[in-house]
Amino acid sequence: MSKQIGIPRIVTSRSAVTATLSVLFVACWSSGFIGAKLGAGSAEVPTLLMWRFLPLAAVLVPIVWLSARRRKTMPTPRALGRQVVIGILSQSGYLLSVYWAVDLGVNTGTTALIDGIQPLAAAALLGPVLGVAVPRMQWIGLAIGLAGVAMVTAADAGAGTSAPWWAYAIPFLGMLSLVASTFVQQRAPASTPPLQALAIHCSTSAIVFTTLAIVSGAAVPPSVGTFWIALLWLIVLSTFGGYGLYWLLLRRIGITSVNTLMFLIAPVTAVWGALMFGESFTPFTALGLAVGIVAVVVVTRVDNRPKKQDESTDSCPVRAPITSR
Structure with missing residues (x-):
């Protein structure tokens, strides 16, 4: 369960079906941040996450266990332990930080943008650790991406949100948790x-x-209806919708094209949060999101250029576990 962190290329499929699936994928993936906001006012963060994952585990474990026994693909204790660690980092730690930040009042678009620079951070920071060549422009792209995050965060904080200043550091902790899970995944x-x-x-x-x-x-x-609406939203749209469409599109157009769509999550979430919850969306916010997209373009141009024969073939692929939002 991994995805390439190297910055992907632009989707080239012209199929109307693929285009529709792509739109649905971006919407479902963005819905995870919106669902976190939706449930924030009705229950504590541990409550919402507990009841989100208990039904999922109850459904998935029997199905996967029976399938693994039939196909004789049961994981070894070591592989099981590694996946538990990856799950704690890429899902438990990551989602706890996202939901906590949103619960404190950080805008959903800001949270999504900080999450969105994780591929840039992983490719740049883990390259030296894993012995992968990191082009200079990749570091420049990361710096530009961080500048975009700073602009959106400043616009968010300046709009008078209820979030304390330290709350904006929480999504970064979640992003670093994802980067750490990438390292564990790479060592598998x-x-x-x-x-x-x-x-x-x-x-x-x-x-x-x-x-x-x-x-x-x-x-x-809680007995309030908004809690159960948020829970159904998260399970159906964010987990089964986002994750299912990810793997469906993966088979249709490939991993680099699918991962390009991931960089649309932050702007879509920011607009969605503004329309649904009245979150701030200023011209400065739009400019910060645009700067984030420029960062992706900078790294994409480097990533897509033809490799010389004497260049290492290890300069791009860094993979990380994919997690449900």
Whole structure:
């Protein structure tokens, strides 16, 4: 269950079906940030995440376990342990930071943009650790991306949101958690089947968030309807919709084209949050989002240029676990 972190190329498919699926994918992936905002006012963060992942684990584990037994693809204890660690970093830690930041009042678009620079950060920061050549323009692209984040964050904070200043550091912790999971994934000697890894990650998150909810005395779900609407939203749209469409598009147009769509998440989320929740969306916000897209273009131009024969073939691919929003 991994995705390439190297900056992808522009989607070239002209199929109307593929275009429709691509639009749905961006919408479903963005819906995870909107769902976090939707549920923020109705329950504590551990409560919402506990009841999001308990049903997922209950559905996925029996299906994946029976399939693995039939196909004799049961994970070894070592592979299982590695996937548990990846799940804690890429799903539990990441989502906890996203939901916590949104709950504190950070705009959904700002949170999505900080998450969106993770491919740039992973490619630049993990390259030296993993022995992968990192072009100078990739570092420049990361710097431009960070400048875009700073602009959007400044616009968000300047608009008088309820979030304290330190809340804007929380999404960065989640982004770094994703980068750490990338490192663990890269060190794996063999890949784990996507559905199997998803089941392990969801089960791990169910245990983590149930423990947090019980310890904090927030395990009992509220009776308000908005909580269950947010929960249904997150399970159907964010997990099954976003994740399912990711793998469907992966087979149709390939990983580089699919991952290009990921860079549309931040602007779509920012507009969606402004329309649905009245979050601030100023010209400065739009400029910051545009700067973030420029960062992607800068790195894409480097990534897509023809390789010379004496250049290392290891200069691009860094892969990370994909996680449900």
